[in-house]
Amino acid sequence: MSTDAKVKKAKLEQPANHYKSPDEITNDADLSEEEKRQALNTWEQDARQMMTASNEGMEGDDEGLDQSDTHRLGEVVRAKAKIGAKPKHKPSQ
Numbered sequence: 001m002s003t004d005a006k007v008k009k010a011k012l013e014q015p016a017n018h019y020k021s022p023d024e025i026t027n028d029a030d031l032s033e034e035e036k037r038q039a040l041n042t043w044e045q046d047a048r049q050m051m052t053a054s055n056e057g058m059e060g061d062d063e064g065l066d067q068s069d070t071h072r073l074g075e076v077v078r079a080k081a082k083i084g085a086k087p088k089h090k091p092s093q
Contacts, residue, residue, distance in 0.1 A: 008035070015039040016046065022072070022079035037085045040076055044088055047073040 001009075011018045011028075012035060019025055025039050051073065077087040 012039050013042065015043045022076040023082070026079050026082050033083060036083055037080070040080045040083070040085060041088070044073065044076045044080065047076055048088065 007018075008030065011031070015022075015025060019028075019039075022040060022043055025031065025036050025043075028036065031039065051070070080087055
């Protein structure tokens with residue numbers, strides 16, 4: 001696998017590690033529309049899982065859910081709308 005392919009795969013699987021905001025994904029000329037949807041779906045699923053874990057009292061490295069978590073989910077949903085993708089209504093199980 002080429003370096004470019006590895007970077008693209010990482011962007012799709014862990015978008016929060018490669019983009020400062022979900023909106024940056026919508027402007028990434030290196031991604032197809034389907035890849036943008038995939039990256040945003042991954043980011044949305046991760047954000048929803050963090051919110052669910054926090055609501056269930058599970059804590060990670062920090063003290064649980066904060067305003068930035070809910071704000072970030074809103075950013076993901078808005079970015080998805082920008083490219084015509086619909087948000088998920090429930091976290092995947």
